[in-house]
Structures are given as structure tokens and as C-alpha cells.
Amino acid sequence: MVDAATPVVTASGLVKRYGEIVAVRGIDFSVHTGECFGFLGPNGAGKTTTMKAIYGLAEMDEGELTVLGLDVRAQRREVNARIGVVPQEENLDRGLTVRENLSMHALFHGLQPDGRIDELLRAAVLDQRAGSRTQELSGGMKRRLLVARALVNDPELVVLDEPTTGLDPQARLAVWSVLERLKARGVTLIVTTHYMEEAERICDRLVIMDEGEIVARGSPAELRSRYEQETLEGVFLELTGHSLRE
């Protein structure tokens, strides 16, 4: 485990270009142990690219990025062994059942499937569907399975890219309660969202991104009071002059 004084993620001067487009323009941030850290911003703000750099599906062109004290370029296997990832797009294994999705992900981590799989299935309220193919699941069930899959290696950090986008209110509440339970256990969370109320409810600290830059940072309460706004939506409008959801 990382001790409380060490940041779980430190990023400085991160830049990512896709051809002519600069997706991330020199951002700095650090995420502390045990907190829920949010990335708020419209589509195309650079949130997903930043998440992917943390979990290994993107490489920044410039800057320094460490996760759990490890350099993401040189120590990718070690980083990935200790983090969990909930991607924006569903990427479950359609050739396998719900249970096998978890046991196979455990195998990729080099872990033997054990009682933990049952525990995760129960926590995700999928124990009745353990033998189903993933395509038979509803959107909310798939998302719960993705979250359960991210937890098979008992990660110290879980990165969730828009974990509630497209979910109905009940399914969203279910995801939030999972996140709250994880946080209570001391797991560090990084969440991207473009829902204000989500950020207000679950994030201890957050950054607001727009066009590849961090335009504001702080706790939800600090941001509201600093910009004299009643909601984060108001903060965002104040900062960028356009609506958060576009």
C-alpha cells in the first residue's frame, strides 16, 4: 500500500497531440490516497485521454506521470496489477458468461479464481445471472459487471470513465453506492463525468477541464464559493462561457 502522504497519481505538464489536434495541453494534478477525484468537463475536453494515460491505453507526448509511485512508461505491468479500470465503452467478453468474465479477468491478473468472484457477483447483484451471456444483460447490469471486473485484483486505485453515462436514475444510484463503499474501504477513485450532481455528490476534489486544459480545481464547495455560484454548472459557465453538456 501507498502511505497517505504519497500521492496516488502525480501528473505534471501532460501534453497529448493527435496529429494537428492537441487533446491535452500541459495539465498538472495530483490525486491523494483514499479520495474520490473528479474530472469534469464536456465531451472532447481531454478527460478520457487523461484516464487512458493513467491505465495504459494512451501515452502522453510530454510530461511526467506516475501512478502509485511508479512510472507509467517503464512500469506498466506493475501499475496495471494494482489498479482497476471501468472504461467508458462496454468491453465485456461476449464469448464468456458473467462469472467467467470475472474469473478470466482474474486470470489476466495472474490470480486464481476464488471466493472473491462470488462476493463480487453478490455485491453487483449479478449472482442470479452468473451463468448468463453478457449480451443478455441490461445496460445497468453490464455497467455493474464492468465495475465488478475492475475489482477482481483488489485494486488500490480504481479509474472510472463516465461510469454512469447512459444509465437510468436507479442504476446510477447503484453505481454511486458501490463507489461510496469502495471509498469507505480506503480505495482511491478517479472518476470522469459530465454530470454536475454526480461530481457534487461523490467527489472530494475535482478539476474542471475544457479544451485540453484544467480551468479550475478544488472541492465542489470551494469552487462554488470561489466563483460565487450555487452549482458547479454555474462555475463552469462562469469559467468558459459555454454550457458543460454542450
Added chain:
Amino acid sequence: MTVPATLAAYLPSPRHAARVWRRELRVFAKVWKGALLPQFFDPLFYLLALGFGLGTYLTHVQGIPYKQFIASGLVASAVMWAASFESTWNAFFKMEEERLYDAILTTPVQVQDLVVGEVAWAATRALIYGTSFLGIVAAFGFVRSPWALAVPPFLALGGACFAMLGITFTSLSPRIELFSFYFTLFITPLFLFSGIFYPLERLPGWVTTLAWFTPLYHLVQITRPLVLGPDALPVLGNALWLAVLTATLYVVPVRAMRRRLVA
């Protein structure tokens, strides 16, 4: 664009590659009876149609009964087809439709392990299909040499070679439609012009020269002498050819796949 700077980015971990292989085996164990069983019969139909049909009129080729001649060659093509399907359509589906490779790459398994694991699996599947067909050939009484027992490892090698070719094409192919070209312009011509159905020796010299550059020709040059005997020594040269091509290609899919998946 990411250019991996270190050798480490190309050095696979056998332990991690084996995890990818085990995933494929698990799925194969579930679906083979339904989806993949028909492919076992493919070479059998060629053997029946050409061996027993054409073979009625054309009894001997190079002093070998025609049925035995093509049966020993079809063992090689069974390997080619199995490895090629697995490393093209199936791999592309996992990469682009399921985004399964994205999920795998968020674990300690990395791109180089993924390529090696997938190639090893496709080679295994080719070994299963090739060996099954060899069993059918033996049941027909078309095996004449005890050296046939040595065939399976070479089928795995040939499978690895075709899998590496397939995964290379997959890693570079922007769209799934292009696989039709791979099969129509590459795999099918190999099937027809690699000495399975007729010997190439009497054809113009450039045909054999061209054939030398194709992997199926070399695999046929391995299976036929081992199944029919007794000329087993040239097998090693052909095996070396396949091994060199497989190893040489390796960096291409690793590099292309990384550029594609870790953007």
C-alpha cells in the same frame, strides 16, 4: 504516434502470453462443437471430391497414388485455413468490435504478450485441425511412413507462421472488409498453387521460384515426405524457412497493434 523506445516493449512474457492463450482455449472449448466443427470437414471434402473423383482418372503422380499425394498436402492446408481464420476474422472482431484487447491491456498483459498469446492460440487451433485431418488420412490408409508421427510439431510451426501473417494483416487492416482480399488474393492462391493438387516440378521455373517464397509450399514440403516417407531430411530446411518468416514478422504486428490500441 508512439515509437516504443526500448526492447522491453517487444519482449513478450511467456507467463502473460499464456493467459491470453488460456482465454482462447476456454472459448474454443465452449463453441467448437457448434461453430467450428464444419471446418473439420473442409479438407475431407477436397479429399473425397478430388482424391476419389479426379483420382479415379489420374491414378499416380510422381509414382505416388493420387489420393495419397493430395491427402498428405491437404494436411498442410487444413493448418493454413484454421490459423488464418483465427488470426484475421476472430482477432479483428475481438480488437474492433468487442474491444476485448482494450480490456486485456488494462491488466498486466501487454501488447507483445497479446500478439504472442494469440499467435500461440491460432497455432494450437491449427494443430488441432491439422492433426484431426491427419487422423482421417491415416484412417483411409494413406499414411505410409512412421515419420508421420513427427508431423504435429511441424503443423504447430506452420500454424504459427500463418497466424503471424494473419495477425500482421489484422493489425494493419483498417476495415473488416479487407479480409476478403486477404483470403481471395493470398490464402486461396496459396491453396491452389503450393503443390497440394499437383507437383510444381514440371511447371515453368518461375512458378517453383515463386512458390519458394510462399509458406504453404514449405509446409507441404514437410507434410508430404513425412506422411509418405522416406525422404525426411529436407523437412528441416523447410521448417527453418517457416521459423525465420514467423520470427522476422513478429515486430510488425506488435508495433502496429500498439499504435492502434495504445494511441
